[in-house]
Amino acid sequence: MPELPEVETVRRHLAERIEGDVIRGVEVRLSRIVRHPAVDAFADRLRERAIRRVERRGKYLLFQMDGVLLVSHLRMEGRYAVADPSEPEAPHTHVIFRLGSGRELRYADVRQFGTMDAVLEGEPLPRGLAELGPEPFDPSLNGAALGRLWRGRRAPIKSLLLDQRQIAGLGNIYVDEALFAAGIHPLTPAGLVGAEALDELLREIRDVLSRAIREGGSSVRSFRDGYGRHGGFQIQLAVYGRTGEPCPRCGGTIQKVKVAGRGTHVCPACQRNPIARTAETGVNA
CATH class of the missing domain: 1.10.8.50 (Helicase, Ruva Protein; domain 3)
Incomplete structure (x- = not known):
């Protein structure tokens, strides 16, 4: 399972490539990847949202957008890639975010254990995220x-x-x-x-x-x-x-x-x- 350094590495690379881009559409091919809300509502919540920041909390990736937070946990084998639509897809690509720049943010997961939640402002965070302890680099942790x-x-x-x-x-x-x-x-x-x-x-x-x-x-x-x-x-x-x-x-x-x-x-x-x-x-x- 990717740990903090691996998730932080992914976060930095995604931030370089997709911050400021807009999600124009979402295709979910494996519904169990999406935990909240139901797949159609998940896609509706993210459509036409600008990705303001890509952040990390523990092992979670957090895609910050106006009014909504996309929470992604890679679990065992989850992997993101930014690609042109003409590029071949990786095997086991389960979710595709089509971006305003013309590119795609693709999520592939061989083991299919990864999860995504689209949380509206004011809604409670997913339980695992809400229960996290302090970050290892928190200066108050001694x-x-x-x-x-x-x-x-x-x-x-x-x-x-x-x-x-x-x-x-x-x-x-x-x-x-x-x-x-x-x-x-x-x-x-x-x-x-x-x-x-x-x-x-x-x-x-x-x-x-x-x-x-x-x-x-x-x-x-x-x-x-x-x-x-x-x-x-x-x-x-x-x-x-x-x-x-x-x-x-x-x-x-x-x-x-x-x-x-x-x-x-x-x-x-x-x-x-x-x-x-x-x-x-x-x-x-």
């Missing part, structure tokens, strides 16, 4: 704030970092990378991590996200940006997808474990598991 939020929590810190209600935009790739950089084992109970360590974790989260955005995201599987280009950050990944390879820090072997049902990459030497350490010593943490 170790002390996270410490208060997670005080007493026994859930693994990785599972909370993946919870979009806690911090918006993080996913499996960048959580693994940030936890490795901060030296925190993904199974560590969140409530056991102190404010200083959480400040360090936030610094690493922001660093890895910033570097990934500069490289156009990570094309670990099939991600492409708004120009159809692959991302470049995958070659910089320290642990994600590197099971059995040497740790770039200590030379130990990267392992893959399950945390909250997700494949998780960890260096057991650099990221000591406090649960396992407690069991070894017999100390009650």
Whole structure:
């Protein structure tokens, strides 16, 4: 699933190409992509609307128009492209926005998990969007704030970092990378991590996200940006997808474990598991 850097990369490229353009018509070929309202009303709401800004919140793309907001979630395989009508369509193109410039904004989705909502001004936002936590780059987000939020929590810190209600935009790739950089084992109970360590974790989260955005995201599987280009950050990944390879820090072997049902990459030497350490010593943490 595209995470914050990939969605931000798509946002920037779409903003360059379609901001200021007008939607003249909408063709929806797969109705389940549209969640709200019904397909005909969805098309009517967007017709003759100028795209003022393309923004991002967490993993959502937000197309700001006068009086209406188009909310798009790419999910697993959603992809946008701006093309001339004469250009061949990508397979699995499900929604086409015909623009006043004569071009088309095309949405393709092999897995068909992506969603779109056209929300009128004054209507409630889609539930997932409305429940998002702060952005990772929010200056008010710090170790002390996270410490208060997670005080007493026994859930693994990785599972909370993946919870979009806690911090918006993080996913499996960048959580693994940030936890490795901060030296925190993904199974560590969140409530056991102190404010200083959480400040360090936030610094690493922001660093890895910033570097990934500069490289156009990570094309670990099939991600492409708004120009159809692959991302470049995958070659910089320290642990994600590197099971059995040497740790770039200590030379130990990267392992893959399950945390909250997700494949998780960890260096057991650099990221000591406090649960396992407690069991070894017999100390009650």
